[in-house]
Amino acid sequence: MTTKDIINPANLVYSKAKLMTENPMHYCPGCSHGVVHKLIAEVIEEMDIQDKTIGVAPVGCAVFAYNYIDIDWQEAAHGRAPALATAIKRLQPDKFVFTYQGDGDLAAIGTAETIHACNRGENIAIFFVNNAIYGMTGGQMAPTTLEGMKTATCPMGRNTELNGYPLKISNLLAELDGTCYVTRQSVQKMASIVRAKKAIRKAFENSMAGKGTSVVEFVSTCNSGWKMSPHDSNKWMEENMFPVYPLGDLKDTEKK
Amino acid sequence: MAKFKGAVVVNTERCKGCDLCVQACPSHVLGLADQVNSKGYHFSEMKHEDDCVGCSACGYVCPDACITVYKVKIQ
Ligand SMILES: Cc1ncc(C[n+]2csc(CCOP(=O)(O)OP(=O)(O)O)c2C)c(N)n1
Ligand code: SF4
Ligand code: SF4
Numbered sequence: 001m002t003t004k005d006i007i008n009p010a011n012l013v014y015s016k017a018k019l020m021t022e023n024p025m026h027y028c029p030g031c032s033h034g035v036v037h038k039l040i041a042e043v044i045e046e047m048d049i050q051d052k053t054i055g056v057a058p059v060g061c062a063v064f065a066y067n068y069i070d071i072d073w074q075e076a077a078h079g080r081a082p083a084l085a086t087a088i089k090r091l092q093p094d095k096f097v098f099t100y101q102g103d104g105d106l107a108a109i110g111t112a113e114t115i116h117a118c119n120r121g122e123n124i125a126i127f128f129v130n131n132a133i134y135g136m137t138g139g140q141m142a143p144t145t146l147e148g149m150k151t152a153t154c155p156m157g158r159n160t161e162l163n164g165y166p167l168k169i170s171n172l173l174a175e176l177d178g179t180c181y182v183t184r185q186s187v188q189k190m191a192s193i194v195r196a197k198k199a200i201r202k203a204f205e206n207s208m209a210g211k212g213t214s215v216v217e218f219v220s221t222c223n224s225g226w227k228m229s230p231h232d233s234n235k236w237m238e239e240n241m242f243p244v245y246p247l248g249d250l251k252d253t254e255k256k
Numbered sequence: 257m258a259k260f261k262g263a264v265v266v267n268t269e270r271c272k273g274c275d276l277c278v279q280a281c282p283s284h285v286l287g288l289a290d291q292v293n294s295k296g297y298h299f300s301e302m303k304h305e306d307d308c309v310g311c312s313a314c315g316y317v318c319p320d321a322c323i324t325v326y327k328v329k330i331q
Contacts, residue, residue: 003305006263006326013262014312016321025320029297030274034319190280190316231279 017041019050023067030230032220033062035187036129039197040100041069043204053096053204054088056081060102061135061222079110082117085124089207096204098125103144104134107169111143114169121178121212125203128170128215131222132241139225143167146244151225166244170217174251180212182251186219188234192247211253219245259330262310264302267322271299277314277323283307286314 019041027033044053050071057065059078066073076084081099089097106114106128117124133151134140140153146166148157158166174182181203185196196218203214219241221233228236249255264286271293277300278286287303300322302308310327 001261001328001330003263003302003308006261006310006328007265008326011326011328012324013310013327014315014323014325016267016324020321024270027319029272029319030276031319034321035317038319038321188317190311190313193316230274230276234276 017045019045019070021068021070025068026064027061028224030221030223030233031061031135032131032187032218032222033129035193036100036127036196036218036220037065037068039187039193039200040098040127043197043200044069044071044096047201047204049096049204052094053098054092056085056088056097056099058099058101058105059136060105062100062102062129063136065100079105079108080113081105081110082113082122082124082126085126086117086120086122089122089124093123096125096207097123098127098204098207100127101129102135103128103130103132103169104142107143107167111169114173115176118173118213118215119176119178121180123207123210124213125200125207126213126215127200127203128217129220130217130245131220131225132166133222133225135222135225139222139227144169146240149240168245170215170245170250173213173215178212179215179251180206180253181214181249182217183215183249184217184219184245184247186237186242186247188221188237217245219247260309260327261330262308262325262327263305264308264314264326265324266300266302267324268299268301269293270320271297271322272320273297273299274319275300276317276319280313280317282311282313283309
């Protein structure tokens with residue numbers, strides 16, 4: 001059978017989610033944000049909740065997320081996505097409401113909003129892309145930057161005496177009574193992508209079941225900020241990020 | 257044991273040549289083209305199409321949703 005014969009709609013096994021728009025994404029080649037966008041679109045499509053889902057976009061590289069997934073969106077001020085999502089969900093409890101945030105957005109400028117939304121147990125899903133750096137503004141140190149990791153604002157590497165320690169904010173959020181599900185995932189391999197997608201679905205389902213806040217952290221790469229190829233970034237992430245931010249569920253109240 | 261044969265179609269205009277699909281393919285089917293698209297990216301293409309098993313690893317890891325995968329069972 002030739003390639004030409006195989007390329008037939010009857011044999012289709014994988015394609016772009018219809019909910020992903022035709023707009024080319026502005027992310028750097030190989031950026032983790034694209035994979036996370038794809039998974040969110042696939043889950044919304046599979047759950048058939050396109051008309052009932054409202055996303056809240058952050059400030060950071062994902063600021064234009066609303067151009068890529070064909071649902072309703074609001075754009076939040078930097079770090080304020082959980083506060084905006086709180087209002088949307090309380091006014092429209094029949095909607096699936098999620099935030100999409102980077103580590104600078106969620107764990108630096110928006111720390112208070114994040115913690116208090118989770119502590120109030122808002123019935124929202126928080127999708128958190130942790131690439132350990134401020135991508136959009138040119139690769140500055142973030143609270144999540146690893147010890148010794150070089151960035152534009154710590155060119156000699158993060159010094160914990162001067163800059164403190166990598167902030168494991170998901171662990172902190174898991175301690176709060178308002179969260180029902182806190183998990184750490186990654187999207188660099190097929191198997192991890194399958195697991196990450198399940199976590200996204202669970203977070204959406206929890207939000208409608210009124211169980212409280214779900215947080216899905218994606219340990220991610222920023223190959224431009226890290227100054228490595230996309231493939232080398234994935235390897236670097238596995239070797240250096242995973243020991244500090246180990247994958248797996250940090251909390252699942254269902255499994256008590 | 258059933259054997260599978262696959263084929264992929266790359267949206268060459270959307271592709272940014274990040275190389276992640278090339279690295280993810282267990283059968284070393286893909287490679288970056290010598291030509292570039294209108295944005296100047298060396299897009300991904302099948303270099304060894306007979307070796308594709310339709311596993312979809314390339315499609316899953318593609319951050320830009322450029323890859324469509326087809327698969328058939330051959331006896
Ligand atoms: C109030 C305010 N302060 C600072 C900035 C500058 N700024 C834009 S994005 C950003 C950090 C983004 O980093 P992150 O949330 O990790 O997202 P990434 O770009 O890495 O995906 C900062 C500090 C801003 N836009 N608004
Ligand atoms: S700067 Fe980093 S996070 Fe932003 S699009 Fe580029 S690779 Fe992605
Ligand atoms: S479907 Fe699998 S075998 Fe075929 S090109 Fe993609 S990764 Fe390689």
